[in-house]
Amino acid sequence: MTHSSKNTAETPHGQHPKGFDASFMILATICLIAAIGVAWTKSPTDVVRISLESLGFLALLSPKIFCGFFIAAAVPILIPPDQLAHWVGKDSGPRGVVVVSFAGALIPGGPTMIFPLAANFRLAGASTATLISFVTAWNLLGVNRTVIWEISFLPIEFVTLRVLLCLPVPILVGFAAHRIFR
Amino acid sequence: MNIVIGTLVLGLLAAWVWQKLETNSHRQDALRTVRRMVRSNLPRLVIALITAGLLAELLPANIVQHYLGHTSGLNGLLIACALGMLTPGGGFVSFALAAGALKAGAATPTMIAYLLAWSQFSLTKVIAEELIFLGPRFILTRVAVTFPIPLLIGGIAMWLAQA
Numbered sequence: 001m002t003h004s005s006k007n008t009a010e011t012p013h014g015q016h017p018k019g020f021d022a023s024f025m026i027l028a029t030i031c032l033i034a035a036i037g038v039a040w041t042k043s044p045t046d047v048v049r050i051s052l053e054s055l056g057f058l059a060l061l062s063p064k065i066f067c068g069f070f071i072a073a074a075v076p077i078l079i080p081p082d083q084l085a086h087w088v089g090k091d092s093g094p095r096g097v098v099v100v101s102f103a104g105a106l107i108p109g110g111p112t113m114i115f116p117l118a119a120n121f122r123l124a125g126a127s128t129a130t131l132i133s134f135v136t137a138w139n140l141l142g143v144n145r146t147v148i149w150e151i152s153f154l155p156i157e158f159v160t161l162r163v164l165l166c167l168p169v170p171i172l173v174g175f176a177a178h179r180i181f182r
Numbered sequence: 183m184n185i186v187i188g189t190l191v192l193g194l195l196a197a198w199v200w201q202k203l204e205t206n207s208h209r210q211d212a213l214r215t216v217r218r219m220v221r222s223n224l225p226r227l228v229i230a231l232i233t234a235g236l237l238a239e240l241l242p243a244n245i246v247q248h249y250l251g252h253t254s255g256l257n258g259l260l261i262a263c264a265l266g267m268l269t270p271g272g273g274f275v276s277f278a279l280a281a282g283a284l285k286a287g288a289a290t291p292t293m294i295a296y297l298l299a300w301s302q303f304s305l306t307k308v309i310a311e312e313l314i315f316l317g318p319r320f321i322l323t324r325v326a327v328t329f330p331i332p333l334l335i336g337g338i339a340m341w342l343a344q345a
Contacts, residue, residue, distance in 0.1 A: 023306045024226055027270055031229050034236035042239065050239055054231040060185060065227070066216070067192035073215035074199045077208050111271065111307055115315035122316075131316070132324050139301045140331075147192060151184040153277035158284070161342075162294045165335045177327045 061152055068148045072108035081120055088134075089124025096126070097133045097174030104137025104170060108144035128181050133174030140166040230274045237275075238282025247287035252343075254292060259336045262292040266299025266332065271307030276300040291343060295336030302328055 035047050088100055100121070107114070118131050126134075141163065150159050203209050250258050269276045280293045303325065312321055 021310075023270060023310050024229070026306060027226065027229050027233060027275075030270065031233040031236065034233055034240060037240050038236050046239065047236065050235040051232045054235040055228065057235075058227060058231050064185065064189045064192050066220075067189070067196040069216045069219045069223075070196045070212060071192070071199050073212040073219065074203055074208075077212060078199070078202055111311040115311050119315045128320065128323055131320065132327055135312075135316075135324060136302070136328055136331075140298065147188045149274055149277050151188050153274075153281040154284070156184055158290055158293070161290065161339065162297065162335075165294070165338060166298070169331060169335070173328055173331070177323075180327070181323070 061148070064148050064152070068108060068144050072110075072113065072144065075108055081117055082124075085117070085120040085124035085126075088121045088130065089126045094175060094178060096130045097178060098171055100126075100130050100134040101137040101170040101174060104134040104139075105141035105143055107138070108142075114138050127178070129174050129177035132177045133170045136173050137170035140169055227274065231278070234275045234278030234282075237279055238285075241279075241282050241286045243286040246283050250283060250288035250292045250296075252289045254289065255340075256337075258289065258292040259295045259333055259340070262296035262336065263299040263332045266296045266301075267303045267305055269296075269300045269304060271304045271310070276304075289340075289343070291336045291339035294339050295332045298332035298335055302331065 038047050038050065084103070088096065088103070091099065104114075107117070109117075114135070118134055121134065122131060146159065146163065200209065203212060248254070249261050254261070266276070269279065276297060280288075280297055283296075284290070284293055308321060
């Protein structure tokens with residue numbers, strides 16, 4: 001790692017998981033058990049067939065994944081996290097809850113981007129209610145995840161229903177938390 | 183079809199972002215980050231998609247229909263929530279499993295509850311990432327405020343399906 005770029009090395013936005021950490025090992029173990037299960041109950045050739053199909057599906061999704069990664073990489077350059085945190089930290093009332101609900105849904109990136117960003121918000125003075133709204137919005141309504149993954153696997157009517165039902169939740173949760181923890 | 187539309191939307195958005203980045207050095211910085219993301223995520227993606235395919239193959243239709251099907255009611259929602267918490271983070275696994283379960287006869291409301299429980303409380307995500315950056319106090323507070331959501335939204339979906 002001799003050439004880590006400056007604008008990502010210093011910001012929480014730029015932290016990424018290592019390729020082979022604990023959660024990867026958990027996943028790999030589950031994969032192995034599932035492979036043995038399929039080989040045992042069906043046949044070993046089914047394991048090969050499913051693996052190849054999955055790789056084909058990954059290839060099909062790869063342009064979308066690449067675009068998603070690119071957008072996620074570009075957002076911290078366009079909107080510096082410190083500036084965003086400063087902005088969020090200043091307004092910790094109900095209006096702040098609405099603003100971070102949108103931010104949580106729209107800011108692309110996985111947990112290793114979002115949680116450090118939320119920690120930054122807290123350092124900048126954001127309230128617990130604001131942080132709960134932000135994390136809930138990202139959990140339930142993260143656009144990147146829905147567009148890249150959810151609609152690739154699930155029927156569009158299912159996804160639409162789920163998203164519509166979840167739409168008000170981050171704001172309602174934030175208001176509730178704001179009342180409880182004022 | 184969903185994949186084509188999603189690819190087009192993200193492609194256009196990426197093109198717009200490329201334009202917005204303006205300078206070449208910004209663009210190079212973004213591409214460097216993308217390379218790093220690919221390196222750290224590719225092994226995970228490959229394993230996760232294969233796992234999802236294998237697990238979907240193993241889902242037993244009769245058990246899925248009985249415990250997560252249209253007549254499973256509140257029990258179905260509760261089971262779905264527990265399964266959601268136990269599913270590891272990373273979108274592909276949970277979405278693929280939900281799709282497999284729907285095909286095997288699971289009801290839409292229970293699968294919505296499953297995905298909401300996974301997205302909010304997946305233990306691997308909470309322990310591996312949220313705990314480190316935001317701490318146990320925040321997690322407890324967040325869980326105290328948001329724990330009924332999967333059941334509540336699943337319940338509303340169930341009510342809508344009956345209405």
